[in-house]
Amino acid sequence: MSLAGRAGRAWTREWLRNSSSRGLNHNASTSRWSSHGLNASTSRWSLLLRTTAPCRHRNYASQTKPTPAQLEARIAAIPIERYRNFCIVAHIDHGKSTLSDRLLELTGTISASDANKQILDKLDVERERGITVKAQTCTMIYKHNGDDYLLHLVDTPGHVDFRAEVTRSYASCGGALLLIDASQGIQAQTVSNFHLAFAQDLALVPVINKIDMPSADVPRVLDQMETSFELDPKKAVLVSAKTGKGVGALLPAVVEGIPHPVGDENKPLKMLLVDSWYDTFKGVVLLVRLFDGSIKTGDNVVSLGTGMKYTVGQVGIQYPNATPQTVLRAGQVGYVYFNPGMKRIQDAKLGDTFTTVGDEDIVEPCPGFEEPKPMVFVAAFPTDQSDYTRLADSINQLVLNDRSVTLQKDFSEALGSGWRLGFLGSLHCSVFQDRLRQEHGKSIIITEPTVPTKIVYADESEEVVQNPALFPDSSDHRIRAATLYEPYVKATITVPEEYLGRVIELCEGNRGEQKSLEFFHTDQVILSYDIPASQLVDDLFGKLKGVSKGYATLDYEDAGWRQSKLVKLQLLVNRQPVDAICRVIHSTQVDRLGRQWVTKFKEHVDRQMFEVVIQAVVGNKVIARETIKPFRKDVLAKLHASDITRRRKLLEKQKEGRKRLRAVGNVVIDQSAFQSFLSK
Numbered sequence: 001m002s003l004a005g006r007a008g009r010a011w012t013r014e015w016l017r018n019s020s021s022r023g024l025n026h027n028a029s030t031s032r033w034s035s036h037g038l039n040a041s042t043s044r045w046s047l048l049l050r051t052t053a054p055c056r057h058r059n060y061a062s063q064t065k066p067t068p069a070q071l072e073a074r075i076a077a078i079p080i081e082r083y084r085n086f087c088i089v090a091h092i093d094h095g096k097s098t099l100s101d102r103l104l105e106l107t108g109t110i111s112a113s114d115a116n117k118q119i120l121d122k123l124d125v126e127r128e129r130g131i132t133v134k135a136q137t138c139t140m141i142y143k144h145n146g147d148d149y150l151l152h153l154v155d156t157p158g159h160v161d162f163r164a165e166v167t168r169s170y171a172s173c174g175g176a177l178l179l180i181d182a183s184q185g186i187q188a189q190t191v192s193n194f195h196l197a198f199a200q201d202l203a204l205v206p207v208i209n210k211i212d213m214p215s216a217d218v219p220r221v222l223d224q225m226e227t228s229f230e231l232d233p234k235k236a237v238l239v240s241a242k243t244g245k246g247v248g249a250l251l252p253a254v255v256e257g258i259p260h261p262v263g264d265e266n267k268p269l270k271m272l273l274v275d276s277w278y279d280t281f282k283g284v285v286l287l288v289r290l291f292d293g294s295i296k297t298g299d300n301v302v303s304l305g306t307g308m309k310y311t312v313g314q315v316g317i318q319y320p321n322a323t324p325q326t327v328l329r330a331g332q333v334g335y336v337y338f339n340p341g342m343k344r345i346q347d348a349k350l351g352d353t354f355t356t357v358g359d360e361d362i363v364e365p366c367p368g369f370e371e372p373k374p375m376v377f378v379a380a381f382p383t384d385q386s387d388y389t390r391l392a393d394s395i396n397q398l399v400l401n402d403r404s405v406t407l408q409k410d411f412s413e414a415l416g417s418g419w420r421l422g423f424l425g426s427l428h429c430s431v432f433q434d435r436l437r438q439e440h441g442k443s444i445i446i447t448e449p450t451v452p453t454k455i456v457y458a459d460e461s462e463e464v465v466q467n468p469a470l471f472p473d474s475s476d477h478r479i480r481a482a483t484l485y486e487p488y489v490k491a492t493i494t495v496p497e498e499y500l501g502r503v504i505e506l507c508e509g510n511r512g513e514q515k516s517l518e519f520f521h522t523d524q525v526i527l528s529y530d531i532p533a534s535q536l537v538d539d540l541f542g543k544l545k546g547v548s549k550g551y552a553t554l555d556y557e558d559a560g561w562r563q564s565k566l567v568k569l570q571l572l573v574n575r576q577p578v579d580a581i582c583r584v585i586h587s588t589q590v591d592r593l594g595r596q597w598v599t600k601f602k603e604h605v606d607r608q609m610f611e612v613v614i615q616a617v618v619g620n621k622v623i624a625r626e627t628i629k630p631f632r633k634d635v636l637a638k639l640h641a642s643d644i645t646r647r648r649k650l651l652e653k654q655k656e657g658r659k660r661l662r663a664v665g666n667v668v669i670d671q672s673a674f675q676s677f678l679s680k
């Protein structure tokens, strides 16, 4: 039976609730590009263009781009019945950004030369990695059967860490293009995106992309779509986003298959805050969806969430860059910023509703979005403490534009002052790390990613510990009577049957618990596992790719806390804990990790004038130990054998030196040792 049929709407809605409770909410944004001196709104769209090869064989005639005055007049003449708000959702790399680019060209919103200019202008983490981390939006005008249609397109990120971007995009859309790669077929994120859209009653237009590839197998994908999602194969649009083949049929399918938004321009303003980003000159810019009413420069509006009042400075649309408009109307998606500008990104609460001052009591707020919940934590320290301020400035700048990153000051005996940062997932964390490393090179130390732990004490009080160094020691009597919990995820894995055995072995080896296994095509399997989040963070995705020759795909959602046998593993150097090297892990992993730590740390510590003992311990129990023999400086080499007094004096001095260092436990370890140890 199909996924849709089997699961049913109730199940899917439950799935949606769970996935939104994960609170993924990435907002990597534009000032990142602004820091390179780029215009914020121009750069937002650049992500759409970054992976796009110039279209050499267009199979469609693109429409011409109107002047700003023509644009405004044309938009004003379009009734809400001819609006279509839609997004493109797909598994990672199935071609969303490339297809979006083709649609922009087709509607005359960009020209090939615009695209090339932007491609040349941009250099950023997403482009280097070829992934989208941020939903990008754009308005287009499309002439269909003689009438203008106002289309609002959202290109969503494919990677699971940025799912909140997709969830939020759905709030401003009436439908979605569900894009599937003709050679790969349905993959993990196709399944989860389908469920998300299905649960929100969104109209779906199935699109099969990459039909130009020699390995494309369209009948197979059509069959998968029908059996798994009960989608009518006859409704699928077959395209090559790369060559442009078939793309001309897509927008008629959007106009006919996706319903127009519902709203009344004459009612009081009801405006949902979908996204926001920081601009150095304008302050916080809001991406909004108008449900009712209209908004224009000079209007006084109020946030129903915070009660704060603002005067509108400018309204406009992304076309594809910020294009001012006189007015935004019910059903439209556009941007708004205030004058004076909103200063703090925290004041822009995603999911908040705005209305006109005076209408607060008559407008019902929209349901809103869940707050983001960080899942992966790392600590960052400057290698040289004199770099602290410089590093603080750039971390603050990055966090200002990515509200889903949490930031706290941290201090480590070993590494000095630094910060503890929380992220939505491993990719989110590594994109941020890359960004910091690009700017600071070897002058930054970043600790291994960890997940939080929940402690429920005997008196039923609870504590969530994000920094393992602050996890109570086993000598603390309260922890001995406490119950410990670790976060779990529900992982959905798709894999060809031939790798099934190895994937199951990997999941079980990572403490996974199988929930279901089903074939969704003759040789394709969907597996569902409950897995500890700590295992996921420990590069489960990379390992999965390894055992399946790159064919397995993974998607996950928060599955809450589970009771677990956790212990705190610490690294001691001459009996002093090295607080930067400390983990709360499952008891079964202690021996392996303990041995690994001491062996690896030994490699990075130079011999000293005294013996250095490296231990991995759980409480008082030593799990593994390594010793670095003292470096016996041959102070006597040059002395004549008969000079006994001088010989004794020198030996005494050397012994004294060793004793002093040992006595204070002050093993001098070069920071680069931590850097080499902590970098994988």
Ligand SMILES: Nc1nc2c(ncn2[C@@H]2O[C@H](COP(=O)(O)OP(=O)(O)OP(=O)(O)O)[C@@H](O)[C@H]2O)c(=O)[nH]1
Residues within 6 Å of the ligand: 051, 052, 053, 090, 091, 092, 093, 094, 095, 096, 097, 098, 099, 130, 131, 132, 156, 157, 158, 159, 209, 210, 211, 212, 213, 239, 240, 241, 242, 243
């Ligand atoms: N042969 C072929 N390649 C394509 C086609 N569409 C996209 N690609 C290629 O597939 C790769 C991924 O395309 P993107 O548009 O970045 O995919 P995406 O889904 O936006 O990626 P994420 O946003 O990171 O999930 C790029 O190398 C594209 O050039 C197509 O129709 N045919």
